[in-house]
Amino acid sequence: MRSILIIEDDPTIQKALSEVMLSEGYKxxxxxxxxxxxxxxxxxxxDLILLDLILPGKSGFEFLKEIKNSPSTSSIPxxxxxxxxxxxxxxxxxxxGAVDFLVKADYDLNEVVKIIKKYFPKK
Structure with missing residues (x-):
């Protein structure tokens, strides 16, 4: 089963993203x-990370730099x-190193699912 990490500080958005990803068969x-x-x-x-940029403490940009600078994680989309x-x-x-960028005000959850399926189809 493919897995997705959602890093999002808004509980409502995180829950909505989690629910739709679970319903699509992702861990x-x-x-x-x-x-x-x-x-x-x-x-x-x-297998994939959904990342908000404005987070408490370290920013999403800092997180992205760390992930992409590590050989063991640099290939994670x-x-x-x-x-x-x-x-x-x-x-x-x-x-x-991000593979895609969606502005929250401009997308719905179905668009997020389409983007994810672009990087790996559901098994």
């Missing part, structure tokens, strides 16, 4: 902040889901 891990996300990556090696829609933030996220 789901969650964290409300980056350091907890790094721990989940180390312990669970998810990271999709950024953020309220930041500024072109510079999008460019920075993609430059740091």
């Amino acid at each position: 789901v891990y969650t964290s409300f902040e980056a350091d907890g996300g790094l721990e989940k990556v180390a312990n669970n090696k998810p 990271v999709v950024i889901l953020s309220n930041l829609g500024d072109e510079d933030e999008v460019r920075q996220g993609l430059k740091l």
